[in-house]
Amino acid sequence: MISTIKNLYEHDRRFRFAFIVIIGIIIFSSLSFFSPYDPDSSYDVPSDQSPSIKYFFGTSSRGQDIFWKMTFAIRNSLLFGISTALLSRIISILVGLTAGYKGGIGDRILMSINDSFIVIPILPLLILFNFIFQEKMSLFLLSLIMACLGWAWDARLIRSQVLSLKEREFTRTAVYSGMKSLPITLKEHLPFVMPIVFATMINNMLWSMGLEVSLAVLGLSDINTPTIGTTIYWANQHQALVAGVWWWIAAPIAISTLLFIGLYLLFASLNQYIDPRTRLLRMGG
Amino acid sequence: MVNNEKLLSVKDITKVFSIGGLLTGTRLTAVNEVYFEMGSANPEIFTLAGESGSGKTTLARLILHDIELTHGSIFYRGTDVTTIRNRKERMRFMERVQPIFQNPFETFNPLKRVDTYLYATAVNYGIAKSGESTDGVVDDALRSVGLSLQEVRGRYPHELSGGQLQRVSVARALIPRPSLLIADEPVSMVDASLRMSIVNLFKELKEKSGVSIIYITHDLATAYYISDRIAIMLRGNFVEMGPVEKVLSEPLHPYTKILKESVPKPVLGEKWKDKIELSTLEAKEFARVGCKFAGRCPSVMDICKKEDPKNFLLDERTVKCHLYAKQFKNSIL
């Protein structure tokens, strides 16, 4: 693991850049644990101060230090993106592998469920859920709901990969070695599927974090939990741009842009590294 | 049941593949009404020979129940194996009937060490329980094919040559101590010196351990050397089947004759002289009405292009060729 990172860090410029950015952002978000202010409190500091040595990112019209506020926002957004991506990855791996390996009726049932999820329009559904849950809509619940909505395409991709792996002779060797379907799928096929999982993971994180921003800006999420989206929501509520408090908007946008680019590069480089073909090359095949 | 004494009875099995799309697609009869039996009293080596695309692999996969039959039935020790549904029955069948595949480069997962398959086989079929004894079982199996655990342990497929991989594959198949091996061109990637050791090993397995073997090959020299009976396949059909000495020493079917003539001989002054007619696109020959060989046959007659020849029983073998129709009236189906 360490040697992998070292290897990538030394040989891949994209990885080096992304690694530094992501580590920086993670350190930044973990500063939240040392924040002098409570994430929910307001009017701790003078409002509408422009960025300075004292207030790195300035202060908001609600009297919050934007620097510390952002540490919470980034932490929550990151956790939100990761949990959504991980949860939906689990669903898509399960569905994709099972459908692909088992085939037959099970495959057809799973794929028709899968296809219904593909055609469901997501935004209206999320708005609907928000109306249903009202106050109870927490960031975690949102992440759960989005995970349940964002796996279908990727499950299909995984399934088609497994279908082609199933035809390879080594699968038959595994079968005649007495291996059961589950170990075959996990040990023989999963390594070939992992690159897809990684590639789609980045997409899914970006998608879910982006959607969270849209929902929050519309006020359709848990606006009391600081995230990138809710920070922008509150700035808009106080007409930050009109009032000339541009730093209130600039901070979340700048950090999230950096985060998105970093994530993208990180996964692009990991994706290449984990691909079975380059893996074979590394092993000297 | 009558089939009880038979190790394997393959009864008129047919496999039809649909190739291409719905509208432009054609149907290809890769195995056509194939019938043969293998006795269980005396283990035997039964060779399936024929050029590529003649349906040998398809037939092997049908017997292994890897693909579904279009019609016909297959009995293994009196049990219809086409009805196997649950895993327990399947495991019991696989323990007795093991395959060896054609391409050693594809036999093992390129991302996994090859020895994992040997250990998995030993453990899953209950041949060995603990770590120590598994090593012993695996090493014995590898030694019987001229390798050793020491050489193979921890190595990935790309670190072994084709020949080495194929020997590992044979070793793996031997671990559950099967009574029937289905070896699909097991020595085509193995060099001559080791080829004989594997071929001799098959012979030994037959003679000492009573393992029967379906040996698929286009190497008629080793087929002659080890097998008891041989079936020559052409585009899904058995065109000649009988004792190997008969079929290969005095071939009757024109195709068998050409096949035999094309085997290179390791002696001087036996080079091929006349050019050979190669088959056109396989699907075309498969689609042919009448004898599938009519397009290339030197003794072709008019009837060959119209009617599918019957099987004629003569001189201890069956021959599927119109040339023998007049000579022998007692055709069998």
Added chain:
Amino acid sequence: MGILKVENLKAYYMTDVYGTKRTVRAIDGISVEIKENEIFGIAGESSCGKTTFMKVLSGAVKPPLTVVGGKVLYNFGNGSLDILSLQKDELRKIRWKSISCILQGSMSVLNPVRKIYKTFRDFVEAHQKIEKKGDFMRQMRDHLGKLGLPREVLKAYPHHLSGGMKQRVTIALATIFKPSVIIADEPTTALDVIVQRGVLQLLKEIQKEQKNTIILVTHDMAVHANIADRIAIMYAGRIVEEAKAGDILENSLHPYTQHLIDSLPMIGDKSHRVSIPGVPPNLANPPSGCRFHPRCSSVMGICREEVPPLIEVGDRHKVACFLVSKESGDGK
């Protein structure tokens, strides 16, 4: 000089997997000269380094394979060219045009999702401009026709073709540019005898007509008997005997070659054939002296200690065995 001269070539696989180092001495001191316009056969048992040798000859050396010493000199009529010192783009220029490879398991060069003619077009386009599509298709059809392949294969996908047909298509691909040297590593191993016969006869015909040199690797002595002019026998990374095909088949001097020939089965002969006793050597830890000594029935003391040199004993007949070098009078 001939078209190819190899001088004391050594190429090892040096791997380092999670800290375990291992050196496989796959080519360990090969010298050979190959004349123009001949079919040079190389035989030897599995994993004796034949494929590795072909990789080095075609300049496809990449880690973990490392050339430790020696030279591979080609002569395409404009001075000698050391393929091991060429840059990537120089190599690309001569690859396929001057040296063409049909490697073991090379059927995988056919892209599974592209029709054959597209693969052909991609391949040709990578080397030269295609002026007219129509001309190109006609050329391809002619070429395939000569190989006895039906033109329909151009419109097929690789998975429509049987293994044999795929290999024929690959051979067709490799001979498009009429290269001066064709390196063929087990080109017919996966083919049935009828197609093998067709392909070998064709290779021979191409060779006669274009006067190119074919280096043919196969462990099948019967194939060599039919087509090779000269044969070199490899054992554990070295050449142990090299001579005219006839001499190898009927007059071999090295015990290994003799075993090899004696073990061949023939139709009509069921008498027991023994394979060579013992196990093939492990090239990560090869035997000392003559590498065949642990399996040799005429082994002598010196065989265990010293490496027998490859010496010429007759009409271009070379052997590396102390039995022979003693007889011929000079120990070294």
